[in-house]
Amino acid sequence: MAFQVSVIGSGAENEARAEEVGRLLAERACTVVCGGRGEVMSAAARGAKRAGGTTIGILPGTSRAEANEWIDHAIVTDLGHVRNAIVAATGDAVIAVGGSYGTLTEIGFARIYGRPVVILEPGLQVEGVPRAATPAEAVDYVLASIAK
Amino acid sequence: MAFQVSVIGSGAENEARAEEVGRLLAERACTVVCGGRGEVMSAAARGAKRAGGTTIGILPGTSRAEANEWIDHAIVTDLGHVRNAIVAATGDAVIAVGGSYGTLTEIGFARIYGRPVVILEPGLQVEGVPRAATPAEAVDYVLASIAK
Amino acid sequence: MAFQVSVIGSGAENEARAEEVGRLLAERACTVVCGGRGEVMSAAARGAKRAGGTTIGILPGTSRAEANEWIDHAIVTDLGHVRNAIVAATGDAVIAVGGSYGTLTEIGFARIYGRPVVILEPGLQVEGVPRAATPAEAVDYVLASIAK
């Protein structure tokens, strides 16, 4: 199986960086996992698809119709915001691009499950979680962490 | 996106039929979704992979290491048996091959979410759920149902 | 802790029987657990409260405001239909009064978790699940099962 890396976060202002993260992950042969909907989620998936990658969207509702157009594999959970836990757990590592309280839950779950996490600058402040200055640095960090 | 069809059930005696269901689904370009572990789950995934298909395993624990070797995309849920709901919801349609109470929950959720379900003979008795005599008939049924 | 008995099912035509089940459980000092909303769920809770009992409602949404007026303790899950699993698991035993596919998922989960289940006549047909002719017989059955 390919490595799976979850890209989390939100905010329209973070889409360009999320798309670059998605692209870089696909170029490194990682499957991109996200929450399957808009903003950072669709940007990361778009970046991956445009680079020939594979994407998984873990959806909150009861229909795959809510997936954005860049999702290859739609996981339908009916779990609402609780699906954040599954987004985090499904990544072999996690990259946070912006975000708010939902992203905070995903960072927490990633650490509970022992997944390496990196926060791309600028981003949330979470004690003990490493930070990366650029998308390339974030992707390098998680790939190095997984390989250990 | 390709159609996604969930194959549910359990019991070593049902593996040959599950493998054939997986193979036929892959030949029809459907992604096979299952619970990601043993018996019917690994048989369906093996059938799909040997026919060049794609597989998704929705796992109950906290690590993708519990996936069987035929899973392409491992969804890690930490939901225990509750993950059955997601196996059902993630299929555009559902085929039951043998099974017991876990399969019953999946059939129930599939119907709650409006997914077509077919029970392959011999199998559980659930009022109102259609039955198929052979793997080919089961696959034909769900593909015809999705196409509607 | 008091015994906790989950009352599951649906259908306006089953409310009188559900209310009697709730009343009998409260008279036997059992806490009544249900899905917290209408029809069989509110009837069972009303029966319990009118007999001086205690009730727990396990809700599908994000607010306790969706609980019916007879719920003492509202559990807010955001899990949609997936909360059915928790309704089943939280009972030391389960009584089904009418119902459809949602009830089927709850019966399945109850058996997965080893909870005694009884179906009150008339009700769903589920192989291997015992049946009771009256609310009193159903309550006697589950209390005898728990006591073992």
Next chain:
Amino acid sequence: MAFQVSVIGSGAENEARAEEVGRLLAERACTVVCGGRGEVMSAAARGAKRAGGTTIGILPGTSRAEANEWIDHAIVTDLGHVRNAIVAATGDAVIAVGGSYGTLTEIGFARIYGRPVVILEPGLQVEGVPRAATPAEAVDYVLASIAK
């Protein structure tokens, strides 16, 4: 229904403060909600019960036997760490006493669902979440927030 306040956190060094929070909540007629197990969870529940209060424990496993001895109502979820979301959502407000990544997920969910949250000093640093110097101040804060 009584107000429900979730007490979250972990760490043996925080038990005395958690017990006082539980006691104060019970004295103010609030039901104490927690994760149902040890350390901060059992301390908060013990404080509440010794003051004549009521407690709800939202458990991660498949049996109510894992509840601590101070739990009145055991909610059995089989959701593992994912049950943190339900602990947060079930409180009308949330008080954090120490804690680590699990507590972080609960604070995130509480804010997603619009529940007032306060972190008792010393505790996690989460941007935008108010802090209280003492158990009494924390309890005053959440009760004032709920009353609005």
